[in-house]
Structure formats: C-alpha cells, structure tokens
Amino acid sequence: MQKLSVRTTAHSALVDITRDVQRVVAESGVREGVCHVFVPHTTAGVTINENADPDVARDIIQTLERMVPWEGPYAHDEGNSAAHVKASMMGFNQTVLIENDALALGTWQAIYFCEFDGPRNREVWVRILPVASRA
Amino acid sequence: MQKLSVRTTAHSALVDITRDVQRVVAESGVREGVCHVFVPHTTAGVTINENADPDVARDIIQTLERMVPWEGPYAHDEGNSAAHVKASMMGFNQTVLIENDALALGTWQAIYFCEFDGPRNREVWVRILPVASRA
Amino acid sequence: MQKLSVRTTAHSALVDITRDVQRVVAESGVREGVCHVFVPHTTAGVTINENADPDVARDIIQTLERMVPWEGPYAHDEGNSAAHVKASMMGFNQTVLIENDALALGTWQAIYFCEFDGPRNREVWVRILPVASRA
Numbered sequence: 001m002q003k004l005s006v007r008t009t010a011h012s013a014l015v016d017i018t019r020d021v022q023r024v025v026a027e028s029g030v031r032e033g034v035c036h037v038f039v040p041h042t043t044a045g046v047t048i049n050e051n052a053d054p055d056v057a058r059d060i061i062q063t064l065e066r067m068v069p070w071e072g073p074y075a076h077d078e079g080n081s082a083a084h085v086k087a088s089m090m091g092f093n094q095t096v097l098i099e100n101d102a103l104a105l106g107t108w109q110a111i112y113f114c115e116f117d118g119p120r121n122r123e124v125w126v127r128i129l130p131v132a133s134r135a
Numbered sequence: 136m137q138k139l140s141v142r143t144t145a146h147s148a149l150v151d152i153t154r155d156v157q158r159v160v161a162e163s164g165v166r167e168g169v170c171h172v173f174v175p176h177t178t179a180g181v182t183i184n185e186n187a188d189p190d191v192a193r194d195i196i197q198t199l200e201r202m203v204p205w206e207g208p209y210a211h212d213e214g215n216s217a218a219h220v221k222a223s224m225m226g227f228n229q230t231v232l233i234e235n236d237a238l239a240l241g242t243w244q245a246i247y248f249c250e251f252d253g254p255r256n257r258e259v260w261v262r263i264l265p266v267a268s269r270a
Numbered sequence: 271m272q273k274l275s276v277r278t279t280a281h282s283a284l285v286d287i288t289r290d291v292q293r294v295v296a297e298s299g300v301r302e303g304v305c306h307v308f309v310p311h312t313t314a315g316v317t318i319n320e321n322a323d324p325d326v327a328r329d330i331i332q333t334l335e336r337m338v339p340w341e342g343p344y345a346h347d348e349g350n351s352a353a354h355v356k357a358s359m360m361g362f363n364q365t366v367l368i369e370n371d372a373l374a375l376g377t378w379q380a381i382y383f384c385e386f387d388g389p390r391n392r393e394v395w396v397r398i399l400p401v402a403s404r405a
Contacts, residue, residue: 001302001367001374032136034171034262036304036365040376042320047223050177059209059216060223067202067337074329081329088317088330092379093365095171095228097136097262104136104260106175109227125374127304127367129264129399167271169306169397182358185312194344194351195358202337230306230363232271232397239271239395241310244362264399 001127002027008118012065014049014057015113017124021096022103024126033098033130040125043083043117045090051110064089064116083116090114098128136262137162143253147200149184149192150248152259156231157238159261168233168265175260178218178252180225186245199224199251218251225249233263271397272297278388282335284319284327285383287394291366292373294396303368303400310395313353313387315360321380334359334386353386360384368398 002024006015017037025035039046050056064086074081094111097104105111113124137159141150152172160170174181185191199221209216229246232239240246248259272294276285287307295305309316320326334356344351364381367374375381383394 001369034264036367038365038367038374040374040379042318042326042376042378048177048227049219049223053211053213055210055212056177056216056219059207059211060220063203063209063216063220068333072329074333075325076323076329077325078323081326081333084319084326085330085333088319089224089359091226091361092318095173095230095365097171097173097260099136104173104175106177106258108177109175123376125367127401129304129401131262131264169399183312183362184354184358188346188348190345190347191312191351191354194342194346195355198338198344198351198355224359226361230308230365232306232308232395234271239308239310241312241393243312244310266397266399 001125004124006113006122006124008115008120011118012061013115016051016110017113018110021111021126025098025103028128030098030128030130031101033128035096035098036127037094038125039092040123043080043087044122045087045092045114046094047090047112047114048094048109049112050108052108080117086116136260139259141248141257141259143250143255146253147196148250151186151245152248153245156246156261160233160238163263165233165263165265166236168263170231170233171262172229173260174227175258178215178222179257180222180227180249181229182225182247182249183244185243187243215252221251271395274394276383276392276394278385278390281388282331283385286321286380287383288380291381291396295368295373298398300368300398300400301371303398305366305368306397307364308395309362310393313350313357314392315357315362315384316364317360317382317384318364318379320378322378350387356386
C-alpha cells in the first residue's frame with residue numbers, strides 16, 4: 001500500500017486529495033480495478049463531494065458542526081468527542097473504481113480528507129486491486 | 136465496470152436497485168467475490184436498509200431532512216447544500232459480498248439509491264472482483 | 271466468506287470485533303490484501319473508532335441518540351426506525367487493508383459492531399481478497 005501525507009491547517013477542514021490518489025493510481029500501472037482509500041485516524045475521515053464551489057465543503061463542515069456541536073455534552077475527557085462522531089459519520093474508507101488507468105469519478109466529484117480535530121499531520125493509505133482476470 | 140441508469144421521480148427518494156445490481160452479478164459469471172456499487176454524483180448516495188416495509192425508507196428520508204434541513208443556512212448559492220451533506224452521510228459506495236453467484240445480503244437488506252436533489256436521471260456504476268484464488 | 275457471531279447485551283452498544291476479524295485475516299494466509307467487513311442487518315452497522323477510552327464509544331452512541339431520537343416521530347410501525355437510520359449513518363461495511371498478515375489499522379483504531387436495536391444475536395461477514403499480483 002502507499003502512504004500519503006496530509007497537512008491540515010485548520011481545526012475542521014475538507015482537503016481535496018484527489019490528485020494525490022490519482023498519482024498513486026497512475027504509478028500502479030493498473031488499468032482497470034479498484035482503489036481503496038483508508039484514513040488511519042479516529043478524529044478524521046474521508047468522503048467524496050463537489051469541488052467546483054468551495055462553499056460546498058464549507059457547508060458540509062458547518063452542517064456537521066450544527067448536528068454534532070463541539071461543546072457536547074460528552075463523557076470523553078479529551079474533549080474531542082465531536083470529532084470522533086463526525087469521522088464515523090463520514091467514514092474511514094472510500095472505494096473508487098479505476099477505468100483506463102485513472103480514478104473513475106463523476107464530473108463534480110473529488111475525494112476529500114475530512115479533518116475534524118486539526119491542525120495536524122495526517123496520513124492516508126491507498127491500496128489498489130486490479131480486476132483479477134487481467135492480473 | 137457496468138453502468139446502470141436510475142430515473143428518480145421525486146425530490147428525495149430511496150430507490151431499490153437490488154435487482155439491477157443482482158443482474159450485473161449474474162451476468163459476470165463470478166461465483167465468489169465482491170461487488171462494488173458506486174454513485175458518481177454529489178447530491179445522491181447509496182445505502183443499504185430494509186425493503187419489507189416502505190415506511191422505513193420514508194422514515195430515513197424524513198429523519199435526514201430533520202437533521203439537515205433544506206433551508207439551511209448554507210453558503211453554496213445553488214441552494215442544494217442539504218443534498219450534498221445527506222449524500223456524504225449515506226456514502227457514495229457500498230461493498231457487498233458475492234456467494235454462490237449472487238449478492239450475499241441479509242434477509243431484510245436491499246441496496247437503495249438515495250436521491251436527495253431530484254427528480255433526475257442518475258447513474259450507478261458496478262464493478263465485480265472475483266476471489267483471486269479462483270480467477 | 272467467514273461468518274462471525276456477535277452477541278449484544280444492550281439496546282445500543284458498540285462492540286469491539288477487531289480481534290475476531292484479525293483472527294480471520296490470520297487464518298486466511300493472505301499477507302497483503304483487503305479485508306471487507308459486512309453487517310447483514312438493517313438495525314445494526316459497523317464503524318471504526320477509538321478503543322483506548324471507552325467513553326468515546328459511549329459518546330458516539332449518545333450523540334447519535336440526540337440526533338436521531340428513538341421516539342421519532344416515525345411512520346414505521348415496528349417502532350425502531352431510529353435504529354434503521356443510525357445503521358445507515360454508520361454504514362454496513364468497512365474495508366480495511368491487510369499488510370504483513372495483519373489488519374492495517376491506525377494506532378487508536380478498532381472495528382466496532384454497532385448495535386442499535388438489541389440485545390440480539392448478530393452476524394458479521396468477512397471476506398478477504400489478496401493483492402492479485404501475488405495470487
């Protein structure tokens with residue numbers, strides 16, 4: 001698997017990592033297959049959404065904050081339970097298909113690393129499986 | 136990969152696509168493997184849930200609407216940020232196991248395309264990987 | 271695929287199943303690959319999160335309950351629509367990478383079965399795919 005580094009610069013942020021994942025796909029030489037994107041953290045996740053208008057990412061962050069307020073009440077004494085809940089809501093892995101040596105994403109789709117307790121240095125792990133019949 | 140068409144007929148709707156995905160599995164000739172179902176949109180997603188009582192799908196739609204109200208406030212000037220958030224909450228891909236030439240789903244499970252900004256013509260992409268040792 | 275049994279002992283609970291899934295990985299003999307964890311229910315799901323402090327799991331359960339109250343209002347006359355919504359929010363499958371014969375999880379990550387309408391006897395299905403080029 002390939003490990004990518006992500007440096008987040010805010011407490012909550014959606015960081016477009018599509019280009020980095022695409023580079024891993026290109027270097028793999030896999031023409032048709034599946035790309036698994038995995039986040040090895042518990043206060044950050046990964047999702048897919050629109051990257052044309054940056055207001056979409058902002059709205060996602062703020063809507064999650066309204067649903068899961070930072071202030072709680074929570075039991076976990078580290079004080080970041082909201083980040084744990086938001087990460088589980090977005091999820092820790094995304095599976096994207098590979099066609100013609102590239103990620104097969106919809107027109108408006110991008111892959112977003114979801115930081116909910118930053119800023120921090122984070123990782124994203126990527127594994128690619130070819131369609132077995134071509135292996 | 137195989138592309139399925141989904142025509143949604145309401146603004147928000149859960150559309151049971153199990154039969155269509157099952158057909159792709161049957162045509163693939165794969166006896167044991169994994170079926171990846173991917174939605175290439177940003178205001179629609181895919182989930183799994185009960186199809187015995189249609190009220191379950193209705194309750195899911197209405198509960199999501201209470202959590203993420205259409206009226207906002209949101210920054211995105213297209214006015215459909217609620218749909219973007221709901222799609223990320225349900226997710227854009229589901230991975231279902233294949234056993235004995237068929238989707239291995241629980242007794243009450245169905246695969247639902249989740250429309251949050253319809254009605255529209257939509258797509259679902261399906262890729263099947265066999266268990267490699269049988270390839 | 272391998273079937274695991276999970277006995278839940280409360281109405282809502284996050285049950286750490288990492289060790290059980292890890293055993294399936296070890297027995298598979300797969301050194302590098304992907305592990306798919308699938309929950310065949312509609313009122314229970316699966317997520318990943320921290321297992322160091324049990325308060326994190328408690329906060330996830332209680333925060334979901336505040337977002338999706340058991341009392342509704344809901345149409346589904348079985349009365350457990352909240353469990354259906356929470357299960358779709360957490361998701362029914364997790365994909366974890368396999369490296370060096372083991373699950374590749376982050377330092378604080380555990381795989382949690384998410385019971386939202388227990389106590390019940392539940393199942394978790396696991397399928398492992400090797401990286402095809404090593405098959």
